[in-house]
Amino acid sequence: MTESSVIYIILAFITALLLALFQYVYKSKLNNRLKTILTVLRTVAVFGILLLLINPKFETETYHDEKPSLIVAVDNSESITYLQQDKNATSILKSITDNPEIEKRFNIETYSFGKALKPIDSLNFSEQQSNISNALKQIGEVYSNQVAPIILLSDGNQTYGADYSFVSNSVKQPIYPVILGDSTIYSDLSIKQLNVNRYVFLKNRFPVEIIANYNGTESITTELKIWSGNSVVFRKPIQFNATKTSEVITTTLGANSVGVKTYKVELTPLDLEKNTVNNSKNFGVEVIDQKTNIALVSDIIHPDLGALKKSIESNEQRSVSILKPNEYLNNSNDYQLVILYQPNNNFNTVLNEVSDQKLNSFIITGNTTNFSLLNNLQSAFKQTVTNQSEDFQPQLNRNYNTFIIDNLSFEDYPPLQSEFGTIEFSVPNAIILSKSVNGIDTNQPMLSTYEVGNTKHALLSGEGIWRWRAQSYLESESFNNFDNFIGKLVQYLSSNKKRSRLNLDYKSFYNGNDDVIISAQYFNKNYEFDNSAALTITLKNKEDDSIREVPLLLNNGNYSVDLSGIASGSYNFTIKHNTESVAATGSFEILEYNVEQQFLNADIEKLQSLAKNSSGNAVFNTEIDELISDLLTDSRYATIQKSTKNIVPLIDWKYLLGLIALSLFVEWFIRKYNGLI
Template identity: 25%
Template sequence: MMNISNTFIWILCLGIAILFWLILYFRDQTFKDIKPYWKWLMISLRSLATAILLYLILAPLFKSVFTEVKKPLIVIAQDNSQSILRNWPKDKQARYLADKTALETELSKTFEVLPLTFGEKPDEQQAIDFSERATDISAAFDYIQNQTAGQNLGAIILASDGNYNQGRNPLYSNPSLSVPIYAVTLGDSTIKRDVSIQRVLHNSIVYLGDQFEIQADLKAYRCEGEKLNLQLYRVDNNQEVLLKKETIDVKESDWYHSQKFVIDASRAGTIRYIVKVSPLSNEYSIENNNRDFFIDVLDARQKVLILAAGPHPDLAALKKILEGNKNYQIETKLLPGEIQNIQSYSMVVFHQLPSKTVDITPILNELNKTQKPRLFIVGGLSDIPRFNAAQTLLKIAGDTRNMNEVTGEVRESFSLFTVDPAWKEFLRNFPPVSAPFGEYQASPGANILMTQKIGNIITNYPLCMIGEDQGSRTAIFAAEGIWKWRYFNFEENKNFDMVDDLVRRVVQYIGIKEDKRKFRVYTQLKVYLENQPIVFDAQLFNESYEPVNTEDVFITITSADRKDYQFTFSKTERAYTLDAGLFAPGSYQYTASVNTKVGKQEVKGQFVVQRIQLETYQSTADHNLLRLMATQQGGVTVSPDQVSTLAEIINQNKTVKPVQYSSQRTYPIVNFKWLFALLTGLLCLEWFLRRYHGAY
């Protein structure tokens, strides 16, 4: 291939063609009697056609340069949030919007113009109605950066009150935007007499019966000398129940204060709370005098029963270990003795049980009805034959008349949960515990956490193991004396962490509740904001626990005022889904149902829709932030009345100018079809002239 810009090759091809046809034509006597100009014309036609053919044989390339001039792009970003309307008369609103439209028209004569609105998110299509419930200026800058990449972005016109309540600080949010920002200062920056609850800090999840802290941050302007009455309420069945109240003195004109409340989690569920501050006389706005929020109070405590054949230091150690997890409520009982309502316990620990004097078969039969998890600790009082009959994970051929002093060795293949490598090393130094002498045979399905180390010999005999026994998660510790490990842990590290953590992990694993429901319904969230659609997912299983969706699933959503909303789920590949849309703020109960071959199945639940109050918390526009952004980016700040001047200001900015882009494209010259038409035309014309003058 060659480049057409190399004219020497073209001239060479043309010269060769002319020389060749000159020789042929002047040697041919056929045209000796015609006028010379006809001969020269035919020579020229044949030479040009031949030169083109020679040139095409070399497969030349053709280069073309395209030049495009791109106008500067001006982005007009309009804050569409609710706070813009505060203290803004309708006639001034209308005048501003008309001036903004005129500005877009004027700018479009010279520039490309991209208008967009922003609030909760940027949008190029939304009408300006000042209805957005939140303001994220940084998201608008991110959107501009992404949408204008590769374009000639000239300037940004930012029309806002400067208040943002979501996202990052716009002053530092996008340093790669290196174009002028022209800020239009909307809103009222006058400091007004006002009290607001700026934010409420709290845990999103607490446990039933615990105490937890709520912190309310208050802000007041021009209220010095006033006394504020701050109240904390819990909402029960749409009724506000006063929990706490405080009287606080405002000591300064620009005042900030954090007030803490400590309350009890006395009810389970998703609980709504409200913090209120009583309005003052002549206060600018009372919309920001209250905040509501939601806390999940979980009734997740598991009652753990420790049953023992007799007093033992292990019992106190186990109780201390398990009480370290506030989700466990521990009770200890010695057998023989009366046990009432064994089903009320989530888990049972059998310490040296069954024994020679205590048969636990009735207790196990009751636990097996609901497949309650259990932990066996084998010791000197254990009856080995009864122990072997009580479970299927471990068989011991021996008795407790002779005991081995053993330590533990972590098995590397154990994978039910992660064991800290440091714990493995530390375990080798632990004092020995007492395990029954004999042969140990573990079930193939058991997961062995530790094996017994007798002296320096590491055996395959299980010391600690986990498995499933007839549908019940079961753990076995085949020795007594765990209190020694805990005591040694404290002597070495001044804490019980390593031993306590491992025992809790074992208990936590066997205590995990497996969901065996055949009909399940979930909301994607427990607490929704009022601008988030309520979405449900559902699953239905047959008798073999295979997912199916042959039946229709229905749901009824009930509001706090007893209004029902009914929906039918859509079917996905092997499940169900429902987008119920937006709901008004409040608490809702739902009942989902499906009719199957075994009868009607129902799932009940609740969700909460939380009101968005972000736009009410700041009563004063932050024009200073807008000025800083404009100054930082080399722009200016104008008032709404000066919007029409921005066209002239931007036109005078020499950095906002068109950009010329040049691009070069290379084509094989054979792609030009007209060239072959030219070649054919030249040869046909030359042939016609030859025939006309009597040659062939």
């Protein structure tokens, strides 16, 4: 309470007392006992009211002890079991969490991680991938405002994510890696990396690049072989020694038949080699007999052209040629799809060619588009010509049902510049993206698809799509999400297949540790998306004829099933509606490969670097007592006494209001009883 408040309270009491004395004492004929009672009651009432007007504030301060948190994160991946460290990990976790001094000093929180971080329920060391950097970043975000050292129980072998040795730049906590493994160096051969295109073309030869590694000190000779079934299609002797520990081998293989072709790369094992699993690696290619050629026709130079070309050609099945209008007309029969970028006066003949030859097209408009020409030479839509441009944000239509769209939000994507004015379609169209201004959806199409007869078309109103591809990279550190979105649009436009009530999205083959996710869209008889359908996938293994049935779940506007973890091999599958005679079939192959079994030792150097960069300390699994001692004696982790100051205004004190009311009531009653009213 401030000094001014104290003065006001004293003045209020004097004022209340003087008023009471004036009313009940000054020139009063009441007896002394009644005078005293009424004076006290009136003083209390008036003083209480004046106190409420002054409303002084009272401060209370409480103290509490805050212990630091101790985060224990355990690597739950298969490599821990493969290195025979699963029992050590479980024992170390128990010794930390059950230590009474640690429990007294810290609030202990335990997590496990593989590809994702989660609170420990049970440890089974069955995760097929490990993402150490993501686990540490998530822990750092949760405990960013606390003192929370992190104990990391791991072999340091990461199979997914960014380099974790520099994660201390974003995780402002000391990290104490407990190294699950030993430092013994064993002689070991391994296939470090294998680079090959996913798609190849019939009768072509495709390149294969293999990086073979050797870990050891002796001079050795081995042989690299590439198998196709039971036949060796390539072999080469390789020599390694203490100074030559890796070699890059390149070759080309022939693609002689259509379909998925699988191969196996193998290094002949050394005598007494401890780990031979990493001596071999399977890979696959899909041989196709035709490449989709796409003409990107433009009369101007713009960054959008390069972005579109890179996005489309990220799928090796497609090739994009950037052409002037006259260049396209000379070779129009060579392309399955034509993209018309900002048509101007020079596109007159091109637009007529697209219409006369009934070609599929993708029209992109912008600031240099001649909308009068475009309106006259096609009849599917009309753009109001205002000669004024506007910036429009994209807004995704979650109900778009022509083909499956990945879960892109587009919320933070930059605006595109488009002609100000309405677009009216004379044919049925499906909106993928609508225009939004200041967060308000205008219900005007930005990106939409439509069909004219047997041809398919798309219209994008706006230039600057290269910014979208850059934004996709900023969000996910990869162009894949945006490239897949454009790829599916191009796939739809370049295909002449009739629309189906059940559309599937899957890959023809998956590497051993890939997520095996199959998506589907189901439409009713009016081709409207049905979000209440009951779909089931029947999966059949071609090798042992085993059958497995799994329901598909509705997820973000698509039905999907996650088959990750099923055994390697070839599979046929059928997705069908449980109550209607609608079904679709497909097949895929899973290549045998377990990335968690490729390691022979713990990655000691990287774990030690992580500890050093974060001001922590790395220890081996036999030094856990030293780690506990360091944590208990480190002054950074002392219990902190914190105070909480609580300021309460008097007006919140309800008892004062009750006292005022009681005083006034008793005063009124006494006066009434004595005939003073």
